[in-house]
Amino acid sequence: MKRHLLFLAITLFFLSCDDGDIIVSDFNFDSDSVLNLCEFEGDNKVLHIVTESNEAISFTYEQNILENIENVINPGVFSVPINESNRINYRRLDASVESNEYFCQQIPPSGPNVLEEFESTSGGSVEFTITRVSGPEVDTDGDGIPDVQERQVDDNGDFFGTVFDLDTDNDGIPNFLDIDDDNDNVPTSIERLENLEFNRVINENGIIDTDEDGIPNYLDPDDDGDGIITRYEDLNAFEEGTLSDPVLNPENSFSDIGIPNYLDATSSESLTVDFYRDNEISRQFNITVVFSNITLENNDSERTIRLNSQGFGVFPFNTNQEIIEFRD
DSSP states (O other), X not given: OHHHHHHHHHHHHHHHOOTTOEEEOOOOOOTTOBOEEEEEXXXXXXXXXXXXXXXXXXXXXXXXXXXXXXXOSSOOEEEEEOSSXXXXXXXXXXSOXXXXXXXXXXXXXXXXXXXXXXXXXSOOEEEEEEEEOOOXXXXXXXXXXXXXXXXXXXXXXXXXXXXXXXXXXXXXXXXXXXXXXXXXXXXXXXXXXXXXXXXXXXXXXXOBOTTOSSSOGGGOSSTTOSSSOXXXXXXXXXXXXXXXXXXXXXXXXXXXXXXXXXXXXXXXXXXXXXXXXXXXXXXXEEEEXXXXXXXXXXXXXXXXXXXXXXXXXXXXXXEEEEEOOOOX
């Protein structure tokens, strides 16, 4: 319905304005519409949509969105200025067309025909609001614990606060983004496996707690309670790697009884290993796009549309193999 209102509003605008008129207009466009994204060589990107009323709207820009997301704990809002490199285009078409087919080709298609076209002038900006995808099943760090459960717990066992509040190992990375919540170089996903291999002990809640100190292994920097932190019981780290690039895997360093040293309380040998696994994750975001103080000029006349604040739509954006660095 909003898209049809957009067409009606612009039609009335064309019928009622003489050349040279400047109209302050708010498009009745659905700000929740799902936008499409094309990426071309040279980091040129195009956000676009073709509405049911055959209106083609696009935003071409050079800004690298990844720079505003990668290695950021909680992305927020950033702006892109409108200029010759970052520009908005609005067209009325004489027929329907699929949005990706129309915008994502190096050579634009010959049809449909353009009835009216407006292009942005320099000035104004486009705001990107980045929000993480959330929900009861979302597990951002892939450790087997949904994000909503990686929060603080009160005395009654109820969750409280936000996912950004819990950072067990104090490395500056909240648990819901941390693949190794206790920084012992054994990933949380491994320390939560419910099996008895290597003499792991499962408590009454079904959680592995080898030294039975009430702290689950995945949150315990000293899993066997022998006074030597798990990270320092990785005795062959430098044998399998180098002094500057060790292979970090305490699971592969075994004691005389055939279990990993970090799970054997009788094994007291230690090695200083102050290196940590890369915190590599993939994340999902929704990015809301809003036009602010934009002026669009008609290509064939002096008619002009001005947008004070107008929602353009939302598009999903994913990061892959992104490394979140420690914060002091």
